[in-house]
Amino acid sequence: MPPSRPLSLITGASAGIGAAFARDLAARGHDLVLTARRVDRLEALAEALRRQHQCQVTVLPCDLADPAAPEQLCNALAQRGLHVDWLINNAGYGVPGTFEATAWKTHADFIQVLITAPAELAWRLLPGMRQRSYGRIVNVASLAGHVPGSAGHTLYAASKAYLIKFSQSLALENRHLGINVCALCPGFTLSEFHDVTGTRDLVNKMPSYMWQTAEAVVQESYEAVERGEIVHVTGRFNRFIKSLVKLMPDRMALWLSARESKRYRHAD
Incomplete structure (x- = not known):
């Protein structure tokens, strides 16, 4: 049975x-x-949620591009006696442009945030979930993980495909213990993502039926993982x-991906 008040850790919150x-x-x-890099935003969100829902909200800012961050985050949880029931591996971003035109440090940070950190957080928090016979892990992947890669954002689709396969194996290993694992795969979502990657002007030309709100994505996710x-x-x-x-x-899918991706990705 789930606890009366589950505790959820959300990265990129x-x-x-x-x-x-x-x-x-x-x-x-x-x-x-709640964890992310922008402390002011986390604190503002935490205060609003405390007032509206009378819930306990702990803010633990960190930069998951730091290889030490997942262990430090879990140590901070342990020091506060906090046991995570829901892990939402959501932190992520895109790196626009071609692969060789971007510094390796940028790629390495991306791999750390989108691949290594989610895996390590799951590895560190799973023992507690297994001991309590209850847990939920949502790995925020993408529709991009299901379709052929395209020029620009070279590592993005690859990282999302990894999260999908990782979630499948993790789910099969743990579902008999009361732990559900779900790879959430949204498409185009109304958020700051395209502002950060500099593709807002491109994606604004796309029809409205291709878009979902973040709230709709989360609603579907909750129902799916449960x-x-x-x-x-x-x-x-x-x-x-x-x-x-x-x-x-495959040849047709790659051709279609190459043609359509020009509408929303910078290749250089």
């Missing part, structure tokens, strides 16, 4: 899907641990795209 997870879970009676769904693509349009690409010959 200062904006977008992470902040939407915080608001949704607080409304459902969860206490929260019913034990291991991989969930949000939105009917995105599920159609995934199914269509799966049926296509």
Whole structure:
């Protein structure tokens, strides 16, 4: 049985899907641990949630690009006697441009944040979940993990495909112990992501039916993880795209990806 007030750790909680997870879970009676780099945003969100939902919110800012950050974060939880029931591995961003045109340090930080940190946090928090026979892990992947890669954001689709496969194996290893693991795969989501990557002007030209709000994505995610769904693509349009690409010959799918990606990605 879940605890009366589950404790959820949300990475990348200062904006977008992470902040939407915080608001949704607080409304459902969860206490929260919020982490990201932007302390001012975390504190403002935490104070608003405390007032609105009378929940306990702990702010533990950190930069997951630092290889020591996951261990330090888990040590801070242990020092406060906090036992995580829900882990939302949401922290992420895009690195626009071609692979060789970007400094390796930038790529290394990206791999640390989107691949290594989620895996390490799951590894460090799973023993407690297994001991309590209850846990939920949501790894925020992307529709990009299901479709062919494209020029620009070279590591992005690869990292999301990793999170999908990682979630599948982790789910099969732990579902008999009361732990559900779900790879959440949204498509285009209304957030700051495209402002950060400098592609806002490109994606603004795309039709409205291709977009979802962060709140809609989180609502679908909660329902999917609770019913034990291991991989969930949000939105009917995105599920159609995934199914269509799966049926296509690889050569056609790559051609289509190369053509369409010019609408929303910078290749140089």
